Amino acid sequence: MLTAPVRHILCLLAIAGMPLGAVAQLTGGERITLAASEPERVIEARLSGDQTAEYRVAAQQGQILSVDLNASRDSVYFNIKSADGGEFLFAGMMAGNVADVALPASGDYLVQVFLARAAARRDEQASYTLTIAVGEPRDAPTADANRGSAAPAKANRPDEMDGPRYWQVELDDATTRLNVRSGPGQQYAIAGQLANGETLENLGCRLSDADRWCHVRAADSGLRGWVAGRFLVEGSQPPASSPSKGKTELQGLNSSDHDFDATGTVDCVLEPGQPAQLCPFGVIRDGPGNAGIWIAMPPMPPGQDSKDSLHILFETGMVTAINNGGNGSADYIARKIGDHYQIDTGMRQFVIPEAVVYGQKAKANDDTVDEDAVDGDSIDDSAGDDQAANDTRGGD
Known part of the structure; x- marks a missing residue:
């Protein structure tokens, strides 16, 4: 089930007219027939460029469609939607590589x-393993079904598998870091790492063999993935952050309708030859380099929301789409200059600090992990020893 922040960014980006993935060229649909004798299907295949592999599954109302994706590149995602062209039930770019719908x-x-738009434009290739299953609600890895997990738990860890709204990372050695994986198990790639004490939004937990794994979203960077549940304790909602200069309240945008990770102001030039001024913004992050930014255009009458706004989509640290309020997509030129982005669209120019896109903590720690060149120790997220000394890949 999609959480509130995920629903917000999906709905808002849809309103902004920003596609969630590459413009797809279908490779041809494949009918997946499941039965009691074959309750799940494992598919191994490859993608390149703007290709989209499509699989059609028949199921009954109330059943649980479970899909797990394990790919050779982080830029491979999957969506789930009804075959009649209805709404998306799951959007992998926002919700991850594991779905129980x-x-x-x-x-x-x-x-x-499919491959994300930026990867498709580079004509990247990737292999993937996709597992598709359909089951009754009682067979799904829900909170009630997973209570009483055999995974070790401290006294201050909730008994329920779904847990609290927020987690906090608790490591025995505060100098180590916790692996974040693209799926619930060590067979999935490391998507990033978390420091001791970081606050995480709880997106739900499930069992993988005898271990509890929790789907989380880092409060600062929006980094999303799965972590071993035994390194989590109940946390509290983090305070709102404001990474840029100027007034920190979100003027000109209705923040009650947007679950922003941060708000503030950015430099903007709205007419050629005019001095720069401050435009209020709100940002929703979805991992390092992935963000949706809403910018309101001053001046606004007191107490009123701006009717003129700009929506900017970043993927893997690059601008991939801009929407000019209700006027549809806009042409633009985006440049990366030092620690900020300069974006020209129409006659207007905007300067967006890198920290707005990445989150201050994420950029400082560089959550993008090179598994062969990571400084420091990381936590072994298996059921064995808690710490993997001098093994930067988590003791895998």
């Missing part, structure tokens, strides 16, 4: 595997 009606559903 309660189906709203009987019929056919499409699982679409």
